[in-house]
Amino acid sequence: MAMDFKQGWALLRMALDRASLYLPIILMGALALGTYWLVRNAPRLVQPAAKEAPIHEPDFFMRDFTVKNFLGTGQLRSEMTGKEGRHYPDTDTLEVDQVRVRSISPQGLVTHASADRGLSNGDGSEIQLFGNAIVVRDAAVQPNGRVLPRLEFRGEFLHAYVDTERVRSDRPVILTRGSDRFTADAMDYDHLSGVANLQGRVRGFIAPPTPGARR
Incomplete structure (x- = not known):
């Protein structure tokens, strides 16, 4: 053992x-x-989500609306109304159906604009008008006594610059100034200089001046 x-x-x-x-x-x-x-x-760490590229889709809608812009002094600068509006955040633009715009310059000149559709930038200083576009500046009398006749622009497309009082178009337009009437393939009008640059096939009719009238 x-x-x-x-x-x-x-x-x-x-x-x-x-x-x-x-x-x-x-x-x-x-x-x-x-x-x-x-x-x-x-436990796994949460991976940061990839930033999605902005897409061109509206983030809010407005119907039968009115938008007003004011100067720092409280004076009304412009007023926009429309049947329906759609805001696009990727471009910060407002697309409006049956758009109507009324603006007042610092000198008191009143301008009206309308179209089947409008596209305004974020601060309302520019608006593109599509379809039956019309921009009208009412007749006015300047402080020096000079009469500014009624001015009208018509076309299928007009680009209005509210702050600089400018109207441009790369498509056929009709310009009516008082009794004078012009047509052109393209146009660039600057109210501050009083010059309308008409391009392409330009045709015009200048009415005889009224006796005693200042042009």
Whole structure:
């Protein structure tokens, strides 16, 4: 019995010695498995969402509306009405059906504009008129006594600049100044200089001046 006990103990010692040789490998394997488990089960960081490119879709609508712009002094600068309006945030523009605009210059000149459809920039300083476009400046008398006759522009497209009092078009237009009438393929009118640059096929009719009238 003593001999069997010694042999058993020797075999156990040999098994423990051999196991101790592989212990570092076993521990490293267990550590690797534990690390892999932690990585697989750890909560993932929220990835930042990619910024989407703006799309040309309206972010709000208006129906049967009126929008007014005022100067710093509180004076009315312009007034826009329409049947329906759609604001596009990517371009900061307002598209209006059956648009009507009335503007008043710092000198008190009143201008009216209308069209089947209008496209205004964010601050209302520019408006593009499409379809049956009309821009009319009412007749007025300047402080020096000079009479400004009624001025009218007609065409399928007109681009009106409210702040600089300018009207442009790259399409056929009809310009009526008092009793005078002109047609052209394109036009650039600057009220500040009083010059209308007519381009393309230009035709005009200038009425005889009224006796005593200042042109």
